[in-house]
Amino acid sequence: MSLDVDIEKKMGDFRLDVAFSAGDETLGFLGASGCGKSLTLRCIAGIEKPDAGRIVVNGTTFFDKAPGRRARVDLTPQQRKTALLFQNYMLFPNMTVRQNVMAGMGRGMDADASARIVESHLRRFGLIGLEDRYPAQLSGGQQQRVALARMLAANPGILMLDEPFSALDAHLKSSLEQNLIGLFSEFEGTILYVSHDIDEAYRFCDRIAVVDGGHIDEIGPKDQVVHRPSSLAAVKLSGCKNTTRAQRVSEHEVFLPEWGVTLRTADAVPHDVKWLGVRAFSLRRASGLGMNVFRMRADRVSDSRFERTAMLSFVDAQGLSVAKDAFEEDATMKFLKNHVQWKVDKLSVDDASLPEEGDELLVEIPSASIYLVSR
Numbered sequence: 001m002s003l004d005v006d007i008e009k010k011m012g013d014f015r016l017d018v019a020f021s022a023g024d025e026t027l028g029f030l031g032a033s034g035c036g037k038s039l040t041l042r043c044i045a046g047i048e049k050p051d052a053g054r055i056v057v058n059g060t061t062f063f064d065k066a067p068g069r070r071a072r073v074d075l076t077p078q079q080r081k082t083a084l085l086f087q088n089y090m091l092f093p094n095m096t097v098r099q100n101v102m103a104g105m106g107r108g109m110d111a112d113a114s115a116r117i118v119e120s121h122l123r124r125f126g127l128i129g130l131e132d133r134y135p136a137q138l139s140g141g142q143q144q145r146v147a148l149a150r151m152l153a154a155n156p157g158i159l160m161l162d163e164p165f166s167a168l169d170a171h172l173k174s175s176l177e178q179n180l181i182g183l184f185s186e187f188e189g190t191i192l193y194v195s196h197d198i199d200e201a202y203r204f205c206d207r208i209a210v211v212d213g214g215h216i217d218e219i220g221p222k223d224q225v226v227h228r229p230s231s232l233a234a235v236k237l238s239g240c241k242n243t244t245r246a247q248r249v250s251e252h253e254v255f256l257p258e259w260g261v262t263l264r265t266a267d268a269v270p271h272d273v274k275w276l277g278v279r280a281f282s283l284r285r286a287s288g289l290g291m292n293v294f295r296m297r298a299d300r301v302s303d304s305r306f307e308r309t310a311m312l313s314f315v316d317a318q319g320l321s322v323a324k325d326a327f328e329e330d331a332t333m334k335f336l337k338n339h340v341q342w343k344v345d346k347l348s349v350d351d352a353s354l355p356e357e358g359d360e361l362l363v364e365i366p367s368a369s370i371y372l373v374s375r
Helices: 037-045 097-103 111-124 140-153 170-186 198-204 222-227 232-237 331-337
Strands: 003-011 014-022 026-030 052-057 060-065 083-085 158-162 190-195 207-212 215-221 242-245 247-250 253-256 261-264 275-278 293-303 307-314 340-345 360-364 370-373
Touching: 003 037, 014 037, 014 207, 014 215, 026 037, 026 198, 037 052, 037 083, 037 158, 037 190, 083 140, 097 111, 097 140, 111 140, 140 170, 170 198, 190 198, 198 222, 207 222, 207 232, 215 222, 215 232, 232 242, 232 275, 232 370
Parallel strands: 026 190, 026 207, 083 158, 158 190
Antiparallel strands: 003 014, 003 052, 052 060, 207 215, 242 275, 247 253, 253 261, 275 370, 293 307, 293 360, 307 340
């Protein structure tokens, strides 16, 4: 099984320009809303038409068009036989559960064979007893299971899922994830999975493509993208809460103008370095001054069930950069640029060790935990 995509599409001021290949795997598309993830899937499915490019699935050309010319090949969505699960599931409201599942199957199939296939998918997704209900009579989780059953009943050559959990609460999401994990392990072919949640993408996907502004910034095995990101977009999407502009000082030193400090790095600093990132959980309290240990003040703290977040400023910051239009900049953005986020696991320390608002403390930014990127 294989998928090769190289397409361009302009929509107003937005331009999609993506190229990638996939095999028997789950490839995740990770990016912020509006970056082109869903549009890419819609082009593959035939719902949207690229301005130019090629789409080839399992050796069959779905779309082929040179710039400024008429398409040489442009199969209809029905001819492409792909399966795309939308965020809102797109069930037929006037059809029962059974009829919705059957709607995904091709015509001309023997009635008994068709009934057996439908029955198997109803059982697989726990829909027995709901066969005669309509979508409006189902919960969000039940609707999703019907949509998944309809997808598989179509025997597609490629599965595509567009943020399938965005409309579900956390408890239901957790249980339904197990359905997908089982489904993905059994499906022989290419699966494309769109998400803006790094943890979700990591659980489901073999590789991850980071999409930003209509382009794929980087693509690779999930461990590489998450733990060794090579672009600012990937650093942010990998869950890194602290990113700031960086200027090379020496082979192992960078100055951070928005934080007003110089950091030592374990890795060599690229000559064209532009950004530094460090995870909020990587920071740690220090008992004395040393390399990358700074006097910091907790200007704001907030709690969740299992962690405390402290927004830290550098007490001895020097040469803080101030934008020319700083007086027009949103106050929240100013605050975020000049502060470092520190997340403390409340289960691993006693209450007395948790930072409180107004505390001045010594905090280390470990050199081995620093990301350096040039784009």
